Amino acid sequence: MNLDELRSVQSKERSKDSLQHLRESFYADVADYIADLKDQRDQAADRAESPFDDPEVNRLTDEIHTAEDVVEAVYERRVGKIVKRASLAAAGMPADEEGLTGEEQELFTELVERIESNKEDVLDILSGEADDVGASPTSAPGDSATADSAPDPAGPSDAGAAPDPGDAPTASASASSEDVSAADVMGGDDGATDAVSAAANTDSPTPDSTPPSGESDADGARPATAEAAAVADADAEQSAERESEASESDSDPLDGLDERTTVRLTDDVGEIFGVDERTYDLASEDVVTLPEANAEPLVERGAAEKLE
CATH class of the missing domain: 3.40.5.50 (Ribosomal Protein L9; domain 1)
Structure with missing residues (x-):
């Protein structure tokens, strides 16, 4: 093995779409060749007074780097062709396995097996026969513990929670009932009964209630009859304005165009x-x-x- 043979292999691999036949020990032979060059360089460096400036050391170093670059380029070129050949073999088409090195034969066999296995997995999924099709996800080990440790909404933990606004009327009704009961126990004291009634009325006001006609409300507002009259006057004024606007809008904006x-x-x-x-x-x-x-x-x- 020498650098000229390596370059010849590289040139032929580049010019062909198919794999050129190489001996099974090709990469091992190249490895031995590069190792021999390194030994020669070490010996030349020992003999030289200044190894870094010695021509023989530099020549051997350049040849080592060139050999490494060439064999790497050859391998990368051949790998692409091997993948293509393996895909054909996995599809049941004839593929020539001759001319592969020992390392390339191992790669080819693994690629064919992997492609065939992957194809079977995909077909099983498509046919619904795969094990994971329709499988329900399993619960995580901590799920049951989390569920068991969740506080009961009706448990003691809600004792200090803020009351729901919707419960206010019930609370007021209960308070009123308790107050009335207390008044009954006290022997029907009129003052206590009046106080309880006032409290009950305060707790549950009726928004739509209006004071009787002719009477003023607690804030000293106008009587209801006066308010009704004011509302009627306002409605009448608005109706008059709308009629006026309608009257104006009904007039023809093009009147007088004949003049x-x-x-x-x-x-x-x-x-x-x-x-x-x-x-x-x-x-x-x-x-x-x-x-x-x-x-x-x-x-x-x-x-x-x-x-x-």
Whole structure:
């Protein structure tokens, strides 16, 4: 083995799509060749006064690096071809196993087996025969402990929790019942009974309740009849405003468009958009009949004069 043989193998591998035949011991022979070069370099370095500047040491070092690079390139080129050949063999197509080194034969066999095994796994999944298809996930070891250690919502841990706002009426009713019972026990004291009634009314106010007609509420507001009259007056005013707006909206915004005025332009006005939804291009000395709403402003600012 020498560097020229390595370069020849590399050139032939690059020029062919198929694998060239190599002896089974090719990579081992290259390893022996590189090891021999290193031994020669060590001996040359021992003989040299300055190993780093010795020509023989440098030559051997360059040859070692070149041999390593060439054999690596050869292997990478051949691996791609081996993978392709293994995929054909796994698909049941004929694949030539001749010409592979010992290391490459081992790689080829493993690739074929791995591809075939993976294919079987995929087909089993597709057919629903795989073991993991439809399997329910198992509970983690700590799940049962976590479930057992969860506090009971109705247990003692809720003793100090804030009461639910929805329970307030019940609490008020209970308090009222207790107060009434206490009043009964006290022998029906009128003052106590009145106090209990007031407490019950305070705990459960009725939002929609209104004071009787002619009476003022606790805050000294106007009687209900006066409030009703004020609301009726406001409704009447709003109804009148809506009728007025409807009346104005029913009027034709184009009323008076038939009134037109003939004018002579005394200035270049340019293009205007008339109230009759027409466009007029007005230049000096033009005589044109315009809607009165457009003609009047022109006359007022001296840009036009009326013609009888």
